[in-house]
Amino acid sequence: MSQAVAQARTVGSSLFSSDAVKKAVDTIVDEVAAASAKLTGVRGPIEGLEQPYEDSLKKLGEQRGRPLYYPYVGSGAGNGFYVELADGSVKIDMVGGIGYTPLGHAHPELIRAAVTASMEDNLKHGHLQATGALFEFSDKLLTLAQRKSKLAHIFVSAGGALANENAIKICYQKHAPASRVIAFSHCFMGRTVTMAQIGDAAGNRQGVPLSTQVDYMDFWNAAEADRVGQQAHIDAACRKLQEYIDRYPRQHACFIFELVQGEGGFVTAPREYFVALMELCRKNSIAVWADEIQSFNRTTELFAFEMLDLGEYIDVLTVGKATQACATLYTADYNPKPSLLSGTFTGATPEFAVGKRVLEILEASDLYGPGGMAAKHHKAFRDQVGALKAKHRDWFPDLPCGIAGGVGGMMRFTPFGGDKEKVGKATKVLFEEGLVTFYNGHGPYHIRFLPPLAVMSLEDWPTVFEVVERGLARVAAG
Numbered sequence: 001m002s003q004a005v006a007q008a009r010t011v012g013s014s015l016f017s018s019d020a021v022k023k024a025v026d027t028i029v030d031e032v033a034a035a036s037a038k039l040t041g042v043r044g045p046i047e048g049l050e051q052p053y054e055d056s057l058k059k060l061g062e063q064r065g066r067p068l069y070y071p072y073v074g075s076g077a078g079n080g081f082y083v084e085l086a087d088g089s090v091k092i093d094m095v096g097g098i099g100y101t102p103l104g105h106a107h108p109e110l111i112r113a114a115v116t117a118s119m120e121d122n123l124k125h126g127h128l129q130a131t132g133a134l135f136e137f138s139d140k141l142l143t144l145a146q147r148k149s150k151l152a153h154i155f156v157s158a159g160g161a162l163a164n165e166n167a168i169k170i171c172y173q174k175h176a177p178a179s180r181v182i183a184f185s186h187c188f189m190g191r192t193v194t195m196a197q198i199g200d201a202a203g204n205r206q207g208v209p210l211s212t213q214v215d216y217m218d219f220w221n222a223a224e225a226d227r228v229g230q231q232a233h234i235d236a237a238c239r240k241l242q243e244y245i246d247r248y249p250r251q252h253a254c255f256i257f258e259l260v261q262g263e264g265g266f267v268t269a270p271r272e273y274f275v276a277l278m279e280l281c282r283k284n285s286i287a288v289w290a291d292e293i294q295s296f297n298r299t300t301e302l303f304a305f306e307m308l309d310l311g312e313y314i315d316v317l318t319v320g321k322a323t324q325a326c327a328t329l330y331t332a333d334y335n336p337k338p339s340l341l342s343g344t345f346t347g348a349t350p351e352f353a354v355g356k357r358v359l360e361i362l363e364a365s366d367l368y369g370p371g372g373m374a375a376k377h378h379k380a381f382r383d384q385v386g387a388l389k390a391k392h393r394d395w396f397p398d399l400p401c402g403i404a405g406g407v408g409g410m411m412r413f414t415p416f417g418g419d420k421e422k423v424g425k426a427t428k429v430l431f432e433e434g435l436v437t438f439y440n441g442h443g444p445y446h447i448r449f450l451p452p453l454a455v456m457s458l459e460d461w462p463t464v465f466e467v468v469e470r471g472l473a474r475v476a477a478g
């Protein structure tokens, strides 16, 4: 770098590197850390705050036209997996708003990134005008995805469903006039008009006119594979796919692979199964699209496609949630023509700064790989479920899918035979007891955890399961 370039300083870079700014940011980060340190255990509401909290929830429900699923309004303070609500109660957060808090609440590094980024001239970025924050985020995410794939480009968007909308347009354009898509039964893709049609839940598309032609493939079924043998199960899936291809020759634009089904109940499949289907797609000019909006960062590798060693097959990838800003990535072959993708907003500066920092921290963490902490946490979780079952056999009738499942930081357990009503009730009772979870599966129904593994230790699991035991005892007692 020449001396002139080294000395060149924009007003912006001088501002962000000024000592006064750094000191002010340090002060804020330290204040947040001191406040967070007060949140160290589950507790009930603070006296005097209950009624105003109830009143605000009532108003909120009236304005939305329905109550919130949980009576949850955060106070803005948290500490790792602890989060404080506006009534002063403190909960253990095991689901992070469905998975967007991989580093828990009030992580000092993320507070620092967010505060610093919020000083930029504008909060929001667009496709027409952006600052370096957007490009640094994109570069980090793309570089990580490229370690084991042929993905060449990235396009950022403000939500997961929008990233999926961009992905489907890319696939349609590349394979025009093919207008059909292939997806797995029980998949979830978001709630835009198109994604609600592809996602396999009747309630989510009630009243939505059906304009997207979807052919559903059954997902891998471990019990069936055990019964007939793995290869026979794979062959049957390939026959089904070939049947669709023969029925609608050259009419499929893409096959959407949720490599670990999220809403569907945290199920995955052996590599050989995906390879066989992806090879068939490749042979028939059908785009292979992996939707990793939920699974990203949560398997035993950063990307599920890395865990399953499928990078060479992926044409299009969508990522979101933990990344804060969402994105569609694609190979050079799938780079669309100008004007197919755009929109006013890409996201806000703090999203990009925090997203980039999340990626750096996850990359440097000890979560991944065969001996990584993600696998160890998963084992600790299953051990806790096993111990609970040993103590309360009647809460856990046997199920073909087992009473615990998932991979890495996608954890589910299934009390009460997966009964919809009881599992739904259990989530609410657990919330009252101090544990934020959610459900998944389409029958059996499961209790779902998307915990912030990067800020947890193995010793935390007994604390979590003390609350689980208290809550399930209440449900079991009716």
Ligand SMILES: Cc1ncc(COP(=O)(O)O)c(C=O)c1O
Binding pocket: 098, 159, 160, 161, 162, 164, 188, 189, 190, 191, 258, 262, 263, 291, 292, 293, 294, 295, 320, 321
């Ligand atoms: C696999 C998958 N795809 C897409 C989405 C949609 O993302 P968003 O809710 O950010 O629109 C989700 C959200 O849960 C998801 O799990």
